[in-house]
Amino acid sequence: MTPVVSRGRTITEADIVAFSGLTGDHHPQHTDAVWAEAGPFGGIVAHGMLVLSYALGLVALDPDRIAALRRIEDVVFKRPVRIGDTIRVEAKVARPDEGRGLEGWEWRILNQNDELVIRAKVEAVVRGEDGPEAEAEAEPETAADEAGHPVEGEGAVAR
DSSP states (O other): OOOEEOOOEEOOHHHHHHHHHHHOOOOHHHHOHHHHHHSTTSSOBOOHHHHHHHHHHHSOOOTTTEEEEEEEEEEEEOSOOBTTOEEEEEEEEEEOOSSSSEEEEEEEEEOTTSOEEEEEEEEEEEOOTTSHHHHHHHSOOOBBOTTSOBOOSTTOOBO
8 A cells, every 4th residue: 555645844943842841851962952962862852752743743634534643652762863854654444444443554764865854653443433432323312301310201302
């Protein structure tokens, strides 16, 4: 199956500063230019979880089809993402929904040079005809009075 490719997203210094503030992750690899310059990556890099979070937003998940994400597993951070890098996601179905209400995807997050920066497996809850929504639709309406209390008997009107 051909992968679905997302639009791109350029990582900015403001993204890294905001993510540090939101998460409390102020590791100097992400927040201290002098420390990071002498560190293993030779400069500030984005938090891996920031990049993964942006990937979630880049993948177009149809809310009429995908009810929720259930699991993200086997996440591997392959390369650092730097300020100014542009990421995109290639996603392909690895395990189609076969009436179970679950669908598995393999995601490859790439930078502007087509280098793999993160890979992950994502499982989504898929809406289906046999799901909770279908059961609710199949139930007959219960007649109710003005206050919403169930009413039985002849002449009861469903509201």
